[in-house]
Amino acid sequence: MTTYIIRRILMTIPILIGISIISFGIMQFAPGEPTALDLDPNISPEDREEQLDEMGLNDPIPVQYVRWAGNILQGELGTSFITNRDVGSMIWERLPNTLVLMISSTIMTMIVAIPIGIISAMRQYSARDYVFTFASFIGVSIPNFWLGLMLIIFLSVQLSLFPVGGVGTLGGDFDILDRLHHLFLPALVLATADMAQMTRYTRTSMLEVKNQDYIRTARAKGFKERRVVYKHGLRNALMPLITMFGLLLPTFIGGSVVVEQIFTWPGIGHLFLESTFQRDYPVIMALTMFGAGLVVVGNLIADILYAIVDPRIEY
Amino acid sequence: MNGETVIDIRHLKTSFFSKKTELPVVDDVSFSVHKGETLAIVGESGSGKSMTALSIMRLVPTPNGEIVDGEIYFNDRDLLKQKEKEMFKVRGNEISMIFQEPMTSLNPVYTIGDQIREQLTYHQDITRREAHQIGIEMLQTVGFSRAKEIMGEYPHRLSGGMRQRVMIAMALSNNPQLLIADEPTTALDVTVQAQILELMQKLSKEYDSAIILITHDLGVVAELAERVVVMYGGQVVEEAPIDELFDDPLHPYSEGLLNSIPKIEGTQDRLDSIPGTVPTPDNLPVGCNFVTRCPYAMELCQQEEPRLMDKDSSRKVRCFLHEEGIATDGQQHRSS
Numbered sequence A: 001m002t003t004y005i006i007r008r009i010l011m012t013i014p015i016l017i018g019i020s021i022i023s024f025g026i027m028q029f030a031p032g033e034p035t036a037l038d039l040d041p042n043i044s045p046e047d048r049e050e051q052l053d054e055m056g057l058n059d060p061i062p063v064q065y066v067r068w069a070g071n072i073l074q075g076e077l078g079t080s081f082i083t084n085r086d087v088g089s090m091i092w093e094r095l096p097n098t099l100v101l102m103i104s105s106t107i108m109t110m111i112v113a114i115p116i117g118i119i120s121a122m123r124q125y126s127a128r129d130y131v132f133t134f135a136s137f138i139g140v141s142i143p144n145f146w147l148g149l150m151l152i153i154f155l156s157v158q159l160s161l162f163p164v165g166g167v168g169t170l171g172g173d174f175d176i177l178d179r180l181h182h183l184f185l186p187a188l189v190l191a192t193a194d195m196a197q198m199t200r201y202t203r204t205s206m207l208e209v210k211n212q213d214y215i216r217t218a219r220a221k222g223f224k225e226r227r228v229v230y231k232h233g234l235r236n237a238l239m240p241l242i243t244m245f246g247l248l249l250p251t252f253i254g255g256s257v258v259v260e261q262i263f264t265w266p267g268i269g270h271l272f273l274e275s276t277f278q279r280d281y282p283v284i285m286a287l288t289m290f291g292a293g294l295v296v297v298g299n300l301i302a303d304i305l306y307a308i309v310d311p312r313i314e315y
Numbered sequence B: 001m002n003g004e005t006v007i008d009i010r011h012l013k014t015s016f017f018s019k020k021t022e023l024p025v026v027d028d029v030s031f032s033v034h035k036g037e038t039l040a041i042v043g044e045s046g047s048g049k050s051m052t053a054l055s056i057m058r059l060v061p062t063p064n065g066e067i068v069d070g071e072i073y074f075n076d077r078d079l080l081k082q083k084e085k086e087m088f089k090v091r092g093n094e095i096s097m098i099f100q101e102p103m104t105s106l107n108p109v110y111t112i113g114d115q116i117r118e119q120l121t122y123h124q125d126i127t128r129r130e131a132h133q134i135g136i137e138m139l140q141t142v143g144f145s146r147a148k149e150i151m152g153e154y155p156h157r158l159s160g161g162m163r164q165r166v167m168i169a170m171a172l173s174n175n176p177q178l179l180i181a182d183e184p185t186t187a188l189d190v191t192v193q194a195q196i197l198e199l200m201q202k203l204s205k206e207y208d209s210a211i212i213l214i215t216h217d218l219g220v221v222a223e224l225a226e227r228v229v230v231m232y233g234g235q236v237v238e239e240a241p242i243d244e245l246f247d248d249p250l251h252p253y254s255e256g257l258l259n260s261i262p263k264i265e266g267t268q269d270r271l272d273s274i275p276g277t278v279p280t281p282d283n284l285p286v287g288c289n290f291v292t293r294c295p296y297a298m299e300l301c302q303q304e305e306p307r308l309m310d311k312d313s314s315r316k317v318r319c320f321l322h323e324e325g326i327a328t329d330g331q332q333h334r335s336s
Helices: A002-029 A045-055 A061-075 A087-122 A129-141 A144-158 A175-211 A213-220 A225-248 A251-262 A267-278 A282-311 B049-059 B084-090 B112-123 B128-141 B147-151 B160-172 B190-207 B218-224 B242-247 B251-258
Strands: B006-020 B022-033 B036-040 B067-073 B095-098 B178-182 B210-215 B229-233 B237-242 B309-312 B315-317
Touching: A002 A061, A002 A282, A045 B006, A061 A282, A087 A129, A087 A175, A087 A225, A087 A251, A087 A267, A087 A282, A129 A175, A144 A175, A144 A251, A175 A225, A213 A225, A225 A251, A225 A282, A225 B067, A251 A267, A267 A282, B006 B049, B006 B210, B022 B049, B022 B067, B022 B315, B036 B049, B036 B218, B049 B067, B049 B095, B049 B178, B049 B210, B067 B190, B095 B160, B112 B128, B112 B147, B128 B147, B128 B160, B160 B190, B190 B210, B190 B218, B218 B242, B229 B242, B229 B251, B237 B242, B237 B251, B242 B251
Parallel strands: B022 B237, B036 B210, B036 B229, B095 B178, B178 B210
Antiparallel strands: B006 B022, B006 B067, B229 B237, B237 B315, B309 B315
16 A cells, blocks of 8 residues: 555656646746736836846746756745745645635535435435436536625625625634634535536436445345445445545635635635736746645545545555 | 245235336246245246345335235235335345345445344344354355455455355345345356355255245256246246156246256257247237247137146146146135
8 A cells, every 4th residue: 555655656746747847838928927017117128127137037948947946846936026925935824724615615515415416316316306406507507706706795795694705804813603604605615516516426426336236235135225325335336436526626726716716715726816917927836836736636545545445446 | 845834925916117007027926935945936037036036025126116916925924014114124134135146246345244244233133243253154154264364355356156155155144034046156157056056955954944046047946946936927837846847847838948958868959949038028918928939829828818726736837728627716826
């Protein structure tokens, strides 16, 4: 198992290098540059060139890439062009907010999607199944920014049930209930599409499992329906879901960019959008690599879970 | 017939419903099994053998399948009248079942030990450790020399024959009064088949369980069973002690089945077979179900359905050829 995990981690290195080269290139080809926004508009072209020289932005792109990569390898994420602060600490202070959001969304997704998927599958073509199917199509189809705005309008503004945004009441002390109150809507919006998708996957997976011979065996052994479904069915149905989960994890990054913007949630999605508008290359690159790392970690976790759940997998 | 009756099935009818049409897959099936006896149900694919077995367990696939009529007396209780809750105590405990596909009948994500222990602790008031001990003993009984190690193995590490042994061990672990084996050797290769049959024979004596053996292999029947029920198109067409069936089959279908067995002696160029296939439940002919394939079909066979009637004290047949001069009271054909 340990060698398997080590091997899997080593395999991610070329992937990360590839991702970094591609995203570094694309970022450089995008029009605009960090000097365009922030600096004095009356600056002379010569001074501006000097600025760019100083930042190293006039060097050939491969040179810039190697310099950046060298710094990264030394654990140096660089300094933001805009705030002049260390990129590492900028990310570090926003990371907990995003992680809280992502983890709550994941938990929400699992809690809702798996039981509903199972019920749908066990009562295939029942009224309940149709209702859940319909609901999940709506869930997949609704754009999260629109859903977020609608929830804010109705639940927060008109009914005042939830705060409009932020991680907690400003100026207040840390209060877990207050935090959860602020967390609920953004987490729900972030989770909606995945919930809907996971429900469908669970249903499909469970439908396949429920006609397996070992399920009939479990029934013939006299087990009650609940035991048959949850003990003998679910564990088998989980396997394809784990793969899906590994693939869904990175979608939270994309989702968090939108959701954090709408709910003014000071996380890295928020930071990502800001830095992109400002062409703050060191921040963009650091966050891109973070996202890539998360994809890789998501898949790694999926592979490891897979090996734990399914004894037939050899490594 | 000696010994007390373990299970007595009367006029069982199980149907599948598609849209609003009812398709009977088991139609008016009656037979009984006595203590320590092995009864074989033979017939081609689609003759209703497996559905009869699943009906006894009340595990007919839902939502389309349903037991429509009949009684199944097990220890003088009608299983069809029991609440589902009661059935949980019967299945896997008083009546056990072995299936055709040993490769897929064990849950791939749990060890053999998990699966045997679960069945034991679920039905009996014993600890996990005791269950573990019984599990090891059961595995030894079915012929595993490394029983202890096998307890910790996952099903995918075992061969088909080994898995079927595990299934048998599991099925017998709660000392069931009735064991239903649905084509237990069909998926196994020939040498393993013989071992499994031998094992079942040995164990049925040892445990004194009644066995219902479902098969389409008459060789298996000859080996194991004392009595045979021949099914065709969802109905029992003949019931007879094994020797009598082999010596003198009454129903044309039984005769056809026996003729289809290749014979070693004699110079036969072509293997006999019964022409045609079993009609599907939605396509049963008027009159006798077998009329389309029967070499002796008469006009009467195309008009009326024959009834299962007693030929003598131990034999029953559903055929007009044997009907003349015999009281045809189909309602009272329970053997005594």
